[in-house]
Each structure stands twice: as C-alpha cells, then as structure tokens.
Amino acid sequence: MKRVFKFGTLLMYLLFFVSCGGGGGGSGVTTPPADPDPAPIALPLPSNNPPLxxxxxxxxxxxxxxxxxxxxxxxxxxxxxxxxxxxxxxxxxxxxxxxxxxxxxxxxxxxxxxxxxxxxxxxxxxxxxxxxxxxxxxxxxxxxxxxxxxxxxxxxxxxxxxxxxxxxxxxxxxxxxxxxxxxxxxxxxxxxxxxxxxxxxxxxxxxxxxxxxxxxxxxxxxxxxxxxxxxxxxxxxxxxxxxxxxxxxxxxxxxxxxxxxxxxxxxxxxxxxxxxxxxxxxxxxxxxxxxxGIDHNEVHKAIMRLEDVNAETNPSDLTAIADYMQSKNIPFNVATIPQYEDPFGVYHNGLDTTIKLYESPIGEKLKEYYFERRIDIVQHGFTHQLYDYINPYNGVTADDFEFMIVTDLNNDGNYTYVGPSENDDGAWAKQRIIDGRTILDVVSIQAFAWEAPHYMAGPDHYRAIKEVYPIQYSRLIYYPDESDKSKFVGQFYPYIIRKDTYGYYVIPENIHNIEDAPNEGYRTITSTDIIRFSKKLKVVRDAVASFYYHPYLGTDELSKIIPGLRNEGYEFVRATSLVE
The missing domain is CATH 3.40.50.880 (Class I glutamine amidotransferase (GATase) domain)
Known part of the structure; x- marks a missing residue:
C-alpha cells in the first residue's frame, strides 16, 4: 500500500492540516442485515457549568x-x-x-x-x-x-x-x-x-x-x-x-x-x-x-486513534499496536473504513477490487479487540475514496478523498479543493455513512463517532451525517459563505467542544501524527514534534492531547510518544469517556 502524506494546506489565512493513510491483507463473505436509518448515538446531558x-x-x-x-x-x-x-x-x-x-x-x-x-x-x-x-x-x-x-x-x-x-x-x-x-x-x-x-x-x-x-x-x-x-x-x-x-x-x-x-x-x-x-x-x-468566569479543573488527558484501518490492513500490524497498548494498560481508538475500494487495481494487478470489512481477517481481529480489549470505534467515512474517480491520487481507499473533490492539475502538490462531492448532497452523504455502519453491524462492532476522510466534507454533508453520528472525532472545516463552497476554513480544538456551529459534539485531534516520508515540499513530523506539541498544549488547563497513528508504522515511534506524553503529565483515557 502506498503511504500517502498527511499533507497540510493553507486555507485562506489559516493553517489547517488534513490526514491520509495506508494498510495491507483480505478474505471471507457474509451478508449484511438491513439498516435503513440507524438511531444516532445519544449525546450527553448539559454539564454542571453555570447555566446558559x-x-x-x-x-x-x-x-x-x-x-x-x-x-x-x-x-x-x-x-x-x-x-x-x-x-x-x-x-x-x-x-x-x-x-x-x-x-x-x-x-x-x-x-x-x-x-x-x-x-x-x-x-x-x-x-x-x-x-x-x-x-x-x-x-x-x-x-x-x-x-x-x-x-x-x-x-x-x-x-x-x-x-x-x-x-x-x-x-x-x-x-x-x-x-x-x-x-x-x-x-x-x-x-x-x-x-x-x-x-x-x-x-x-x-x-x-x-x-x-x-x-x-x-x-x-x-x-x-x-x-x-x-x-x-x-x-x-x-x-x-x-x-x-x-x-x-x-x-x-x-x-x-x-x-x-x-x-x-x-x-x-x-x-x-x-x-x-x-x-x-x-x-x-x-x-x-x-x-x-467559567473555570474548569486543571486536568490533562490524552487519547490515541489508530487511523485508516480497513480490509487491507495487515492484521499483524494491528496486533502489534494492540499488544503494545495493552502492555502499557492504555486504551485506544480505531478509525475504521467499512469498505475497501481499488477500482483501477493499483495494488491488485489491474483488477477492480472491493472488499468489505467482514470479508477480511481484520474484521474478526477488530471484533476481538472491541469486546476483549479497551478500544472504541470511529467510522472513518464509507470507502475513504470516491467511486472510480482519481481524487486526487489513485482512487484507492485511505489514499483519496470521499466527501471533497480535489485536483492536482499540474501534478506539483499544489492541490485545488473544488468543492464537496455530489454538490454537497446531504442525503447522499448520510446514506454512505449508513451503508458503512451496516457493514460494521455485521462485524458486531458499533462506532460511537465518525471522522470525515482527510477531515473534509461539505456543510450539508456534515449536517446530514450528524443525524447518524452526532459526535465528531476529528478536525473540521467550515464554510463562512455557503454560496461558495470552494472556500472554507479549518479549525482544530485544544479541548472538547460541546457544540460547534454544525451542532456536533467534537472530540479533538490536535497534536498531529507521525509523518516519516512526506511528499515533496511537505514537512516531516516525528515523535519529538508530537511530544513538543503536547507540551505547548498544556497551557490549556483542560486540554485533551489527541494524536493519530497508522498501523503500518509499527511500534517504534509509538513507544516514544506514549511515555513522552505520560512524562508531560497526561493521562490516557478512552475517547468515549470524554463524552460527559
């Protein structure tokens, strides 16, 4: 699997980072049950802050x-x-x-x-x-x-x-x-x-x-x-x-x-x-x-999300991460892509390839860890790509965008964000998420939140998907003027957001990810950088240090990040524990 850089882009005058990923493995078949319109995950009641x-x-x-x-x-x-x-x-x-x-x-x-x-x-x-x-x-x-x-x-x-x-x-x-x-x-x-x-x-x-x-x-x-x-x-x-x-x-x-x-x-x-x-x-x-005049206790928590886990993720990579986290008694979260697509056979000898999560050994492995170890599941789109469309890399799951049309006309890494997929059709986006959730049902795992592939979707996409998942675990983009959906701004959060302007309860990601092999013109990010980000984040009294990590990286960098954040005074928790 090609490792695509988690590139950053300057959106208007705001620096905002987006994510991408990779994987490898696959087999087996089961028929999914019908799930026409699943009930959303319940949001928490208001906190004990001074009322409104x-x-x-x-x-x-x-x-x-x-x-x-x-x-x-x-x-x-x-x-x-x-x-x-x-x-x-x-x-x-x-x-x-x-x-x-x-x-x-x-x-x-x-x-x-x-x-x-x-x-x-x-x-x-x-x-x-x-x-x-x-x-x-x-x-x-x-x-x-x-x-x-x-x-x-x-x-x-x-x-x-x-x-x-x-x-x-x-x-x-x-x-x-x-x-x-x-x-x-x-x-x-x-x-x-x-x-x-x-x-x-x-x-x-x-x-x-x-x-x-x-x-x-x-x-x-x-x-x-x-x-x-x-x-x-x-x-x-x-x-x-x-x-x-x-x-x-x-x-x-x-x-x-x-x-x-x-x-x-x-x-x-x-x-x-x-x-x-x-x-x-x-x-x-x-x-x-x-x-x-609303104080919150000085508490610094940390969460880790394993990114882009899909039917082609190598089970041994997932096992290595899970075993390491268990050895340190640390819970973690998994961003799961329900359906793998390689429409042009980029990694499958030219053969159009579709693999659902339950058709792969990784599905059983996720089910095992979901029930026997402390992992929470995040639905990471449906296919993390768009049809048989190069958008903008190769059409393959975890490489391409799903809810945003992106081009690189000059093939120079200068990307153009054309606008939301399917003209920001909310019903279309919601159905894709429901289709993905149906696949997760077959594996008997339930996601508590969703994450837009590469952190990008249209405003109507966001609002419609909120009816299925009212919790986002990600960075988001926003549209100040929805009459021009090619212009948007990105935002990350140092702490929990109980309600953003879409109405989401947002669990943040704010200290980035390991990027050891960036595309030309983009920066390398190491464990040292992530630990430094977490140290700066501690100026926020109730910060949640949140990073993501790709399973193909093994445990070398992870074994530096985990003790590094602990040494800074962070306590690792389940992401679901932050929904309070």
Missing part, C-alpha cells in the same frame, strides 16, 4: 477584507462551544442601543478586523450610529467586554468625549491603560512561561502565500507580525496574562498581548490567524475560561 450565559459576538464587515469579520466570528463561536452558552453573532454595524441589557448579555466579544472601521461609514448613518451605540454601552454597562485587535482608539476617543455626559470616568481612568497605536515584527507570545508562535506558518507547503511574512528559516514564516499596542499607566488596575516579543527584531521590547482590567479585556491581534499546534491560539483558548 448569553454571549454576544460583534464583528466588522466593512472594507476590502470585510469577510474576515464573519470568518473569525465563526471560529470564535466554535471555540466557545467548549462551554454551555447561548451565543448570538452579528455585524457590529447592526448593533442596537442597550442590546446587551435587553438581551441579558453577560459577555461581549468584539472582533476588530477592519482597521479604522468608522472611516467606511458616513457620520450619522445607521451603521455609524450602531457603532456609537456599541461604544456607549461598552463604556456604561457593567458587562464583560473582550476587545480583540483593531479600533481600541476609536472606542477610547468616543468614551473620553462623552465621559461627562455618560457619567463615567475616562477610558484610561477606568482601565489603567490607553491605546498606543499599531506596531509590527512580533512573532512570539509568552503565556504560562511557555513560548508560543504568533501567527507563524511552521512549514510553508506548496502554494502557500508568504508575501509580507518574515522568513525564519527552515521553511518557517512569521505572517501575523502586527500588534495593536497599549500603554499601561496604572499597573494596579491591570493584569497582563500574555506578552509578545520578537525573535528577530531585538530593538523592540516585550509588549502586552492579552490584558485584563476589571471587566474589560484586550487582545492585541486576531488569535485565529495562521493558527497551528504551537500558536497563541492556545493561550486565548485557555483564557476564555477567565473571560467568561
């Missing part, structure tokens, strides 16, 4: 990059899905006076994605007045406000000009700091004595746009260098939770990155830009607990 705070996200939409506001609002809303909240998201230019009072909002997040946003609206226009109303309510209502990125100076100017009329102190008197303009060359954030990237592409893949990025060497580029700075005048009123600095411009000093003053928070840039496994995104994700 009302949170408002407001964002900019003006200017040539106006779409960035909605994109970042979507990512923020997903991340806030870690908590039990009622979330409303809307453009700032539609804000209504006293809205945060009338709707009993407890926390407001403002995403300043358009620099000098008021310059795009006529003074006295409805949009301009909406911002004025928002600024007034920010100054006068006793609500938590998290101000992210641009336009703090606009708030401060309006606040100070009306302080007497509004019956409040000036912005600086209230917060102990003042806006101090925009600077550049910042590429690191320090949080909990841990160095994190600040918008760094750790490895620029083919086609990545590194214009205006600082080349750090080794194909690493710092691309979010800008910082909105503040000048602190009263240290007794402020707490700096994270600082930022430069590794290449030593003439600039450390500056506040995330700062709190009472119920007002300021974040110096958009923490979602170029997010990766070692990014300041992790600091922001952790501090959401403090911003919302």
């Amino acid at each position: 705070q009302n949170v408002l996200i407001v964002y900019d939409t003006a200017g040539p990059y106006g779409e960035q506001g909605k994109i970042n609002a979507l990512l923020l809303e997903n991340l806030l899905g870690h908590f039990d909240l009622n979330i409303t998201s809307k453009p700032a230019d539609t804000y209504i006076s006293n809205e945060i009072i009338d709707k009993n909002i407890t926390t407001v997040f403002y995403l300043g994605t358009t620099f000098d946003v008021l310059g795009y609206y006529a003074n006295g226009s409805n949009e301009y007045n909406s911002y004025m109303n928002f600024y007034k309510d920010t100054a006068t209502q006793n609500k938590t406000v998290v101000w992210i990125n641009y336009n703090l100076d606009l708030l401060e100017t309006e606040w100070d000009a009306n302080a007497t009329n509004w019956g409040v102190s000036t912005f600086e008197e209230s917060t102990g700091f003042t806006s101090f303009g925009t600077d550049t060359d910042y590429n690191r954030v320090w949080y909990k004595n841990t160095e994190l990237y600040k918008g760094v592409i750790p490895f620029a893949t083919p086609g990545a746009d590194t214009t205006n990025c600082y080349n750090e060497g080794n194909n690493t580029y710092a691309c979010a260098l800008e910082l909105n700075t503040i000048l602190i005048s009263n240290e007794n009123k402020t707490t700096i939770f994270a600082e930022t600095n430069s590794t290449f411009n030593l003439s600039i000093s450390n500056e506040p990155y995330i700062t709190q003053s009472g119920n007002f928070w300021f974040v110096g840039d958009i923490p979602f830009t170029y997010m990766s496994e070692e990014d300041r995104y992790l600091a922001f994700a952790d501090l959401l607990h403090d911003m919302l």
Whole structure:
C-alpha cells in the first residue's frame, strides 16, 4: 500500500492540516442485515457549568477584507462551544442601543478586523450610529467586554468625549491603560512561561502565500507580525496574562498581548490567524475560561486513534499496536473504513477490487479487540475514496478523498479543493455513512463517532451525517459563505467542544501524527514534534492531547510518544469517556 502524506494546506489565512493513510491483507463473505436509518448515538446531558450565559459576538464587515469579520466570528463561536452558552453573532454595524441589557448579555466579544472601521461609514448613518451605540454601552454597562485587535482608539476617543455626559470616568481612568497605536515584527507570545508562535506558518507547503511574512528559516514564516499596542499607566488596575516579543527584531521590547482590567479585556491581534499546534491560539483558548468566569479543573488527558484501518490492513500490524497498548494498560481508538475500494487495481494487478470489512481477517481481529480489549470505534467515512474517480491520487481507499473533490492539475502538490462531492448532497452523504455502519453491524462492532476522510466534507454533508453520528472525532472545516463552497476554513480544538456551529459534539485531534516520508515540499513530523506539541498544549488547563497513528508504522515511534506524553503529565483515557 502506498503511504500517502498527511499533507497540510493553507486555507485562506489559516493553517489547517488534513490526514491520509495506508494498510495491507483480505478474505471471507457474509451478508449484511438491513439498516435503513440507524438511531444516532445519544449525546450527553448539559454539564454542571453555570447555566446558559448569553454571549454576544460583534464583528466588522466593512472594507476590502470585510469577510474576515464573519470568518473569525465563526471560529470564535466554535471555540466557545467548549462551554454551555447561548451565543448570538452579528455585524457590529447592526448593533442596537442597550442590546446587551435587553438581551441579558453577560459577555461581549468584539472582533476588530477592519482597521479604522468608522472611516467606511458616513457620520450619522445607521451603521455609524450602531457603532456609537456599541461604544456607549461598552463604556456604561457593567458587562464583560473582550476587545480583540483593531479600533481600541476609536472606542477610547468616543468614551473620553462623552465621559461627562455618560457619567463615567475616562477610558484610561477606568482601565489603567490607553491605546498606543499599531506596531509590527512580533512573532512570539509568552503565556504560562511557555513560548508560543504568533501567527507563524511552521512549514510553508506548496502554494502557500508568504508575501509580507518574515522568513525564519527552515521553511518557517512569521505572517501575523502586527500588534495593536497599549500603554499601561496604572499597573494596579491591570493584569497582563500574555506578552509578545520578537525573535528577530531585538530593538523592540516585550509588549502586552492579552490584558485584563476589571471587566474589560484586550487582545492585541486576531488569535485565529495562521493558527497551528504551537500558536497563541492556545493561550486565548485557555483564557476564555477567565473571560467568561467559567473555570474548569486543571486536568490533562490524552487519547490515541489508530487511523485508516480497513480490509487491507495487515492484521499483524494491528496486533502489534494492540499488544503494545495493552502492555502499557492504555486504551485506544480505531478509525475504521467499512469498505475497501481499488477500482483501477493499483495494488491488485489491474483488477477492480472491493472488499468489505467482514470479508477480511481484520474484521474478526477488530471484533476481538472491541469486546476483549479497551478500544472504541470511529467510522472513518464509507470507502475513504470516491467511486472510480482519481481524487486526487489513485482512487484507492485511505489514499483519496470521499466527501471533497480535489485536483492536482499540474501534478506539483499544489492541490485545488473544488468543492464537496455530489454538490454537497446531504442525503447522499448520510446514506454512505449508513451503508458503512451496516457493514460494521455485521462485524458486531458499533462506532460511537465518525471522522470525515482527510477531515473534509461539505456543510450539508456534515449536517446530514450528524443525524447518524452526532459526535465528531476529528478536525473540521467550515464554510463562512455557503454560496461558495470552494472556500472554507479549518479549525482544530485544544479541548472538547460541546457544540460547534454544525451542532456536533467534537472530540479533538490536535497534536498531529507521525509523518516519516512526506511528499515533496511537505514537512516531516516525528515523535519529538508530537511530544513538543503536547507540551505547548498544556497551557490549556483542560486540554485533551489527541494524536493519530497508522498501523503500518509499527511500534517504534509509538513507544516514544506514549511515555513522552505520560512524562508531560497526561493521562490516557478512552475517547468515549470524554463524552460527559
């Protein structure tokens, strides 16, 4: 079986990684029972967090990059899905006076994605007045406000000009700091004595746009260098939770990155830009607990998923992994592909080959481990490829995409994501998953979650499959504007997401996988990298360190990762134990 690289791709301005795989073996035949529309796995009841705070996200939409506001609002809303909240998201230019009072909002997040946003609206226009109303309510209502990125100076100017009329102190008197303009060359954030990237592409893949990025060497580029700075005048009123600095411009000093003053928070840039496994995104994700006033215990758990197990996986490879994990008393999870396809006979001497899981020795082996050892099953699509279609490699299961059309027209590793398969037909996608689940029924194993092949599907695919599996164990992609499904953004999570914008309960994958033989132009990932990712992830108080591993790799790298994560203080658990 060809080992296809788990390649990374730069989606818009977000670094997002996708997965692929390999295997080998096959025999035997059984007829599957009918399973027209299986009942979904039950989701957990709400947690014991304070019930249903009302949170408002407001964002900019003006200017040539106006779409960035909605994109970042979507990512923020997903991340806030870690908590039990009622979330409303809307453009700032539609804000209504006293809205945060009338709707009993407890926390407001403002995403300043358009620099000098008021310059795009006529003074006295409805949009301009909406911002004025928002600024007034920010100054006068006793609500938590998290101000992210641009336009703090606009708030401060309006606040100070009306302080007497509004019956409040000036912005600086209230917060102990003042806006101090925009600077550049910042590429690191320090949080909990841990160095994190600040918008760094750790490895620029083919086609990545590194214009205006600082080349750090080794194909690493710092691309979010800008910082909105503040000048602190009263240290007794402020707490700096994270600082930022430069590794290449030593003439600039450390500056506040995330700062709190009472119920007002300021974040110096958009923490979602170029997010990766070692990014300041992790600091922001952790501090959401403090911003919302919802604390979670400091508990670090770990999970491992064995990837792309299918009818052609070598049973001895699976046995070696299972025996090692049992020897360490560690549970693990298996991402299983129900039906193997090789329509062009790439690995079968030119013969069109289909093998269902129950027709292979691997099916019995999985059944044995499911009942006798502590493994949980994840359904990894239906065939992990698409018909007799090269999409984009060879048409073979575990190599190609299933729910996304992908091309490499120039055969140079610069992939084009055309859009969801079958025009994002949800009924079609749901039926494929049901067909796969029927095959698993024959093997007498039940998956508790699903995972999109290569982490990609269409929005209607996701929503329809949720009726079968309301739990995702993966990274996901999202579509800010569903009228153009060739454009999407990817997101990974440092912890459990109780409800994303599709409605999924999401078990994360966030520290990647071993990549020992990458395609040309892509990075190698070793056990050392995975352990380092897990160490950075520990800045998140309730992080779940989650990686996946291919059975053909044997146990050499696994025998480094497992003790490495344990040494970092992680406790390995069953994935199903995280559904709470």
